[in-house]
Amino acid sequence: MEYRTGRMGRVFYVRFDHGDDLLEGLRGLVLKEEIHCAWFELFGGQRRVDVVVGPEEPVMPPNPVWRRLDNVRELLGVGSVFRDRGDPLVHLHGALGHRDETITGCIRERAEVYLVVEAVVYELLDMDISRPFFDGGGFHRPEFGRGDRD
Known part of the structure; x- marks a missing residue:
């Protein structure tokens, strides 16, 4: 286990509208707001x-x-956004329910909004974290820079 301490920066309340691509919208916000x-x-x-x-x-x-x-699904999700060589990488896990069936997993590639999705994005400051590709595991994983070490 590794960890870092930091502090909360800006907080964004975001509305994604019907037909929006949720993942692209999150990436766009991260780029626009740096x-x-x-x-x-x-x-x-x-x-x-x-x-x-x-x-x-x-x-x-x-x-x-x-x-x-x-089909249409109700969504409840959490995630993080870190950079890999400047590009924002969104890691979103969610529970997607339809009637009596719920599927939980990592939402990737395609995530079209139905009606509306509301999000709160918390900026994390003083934490040098990126998400490069981890060859040993075959996935992108958070890596810590030389920032505050606990």
Whole structure:
């Protein structure tokens, strides 16, 4: 385990509208506002979502199991945004429910908003964190720079 201490910066309350791409919207906000590290919480409706629901086997690197959801789903999610060579990488996990069925996983690539999604984005300051590709695991993982070490 590794960790860093920091402080809260700006807080953004964001509304994503029907048809918006949620992941692109989060990346766009991060670029426009020059956010380097952030945590977010969100809820609302999704339609046409691609989600990883786990690995086929518990090995590294993992072979992801994908689900493409084309029906309307209620969304409750949390995530982080860190940079990799300047590019913001969104890591969003969510529970996506429709009637009696809920799928939980890592939302990737496609996340079309149905009606509205509301989000609170918390900027994290004084924390030198990036998300480069971790060759040993086959995924992007947070890495800590030389900032405050505890």
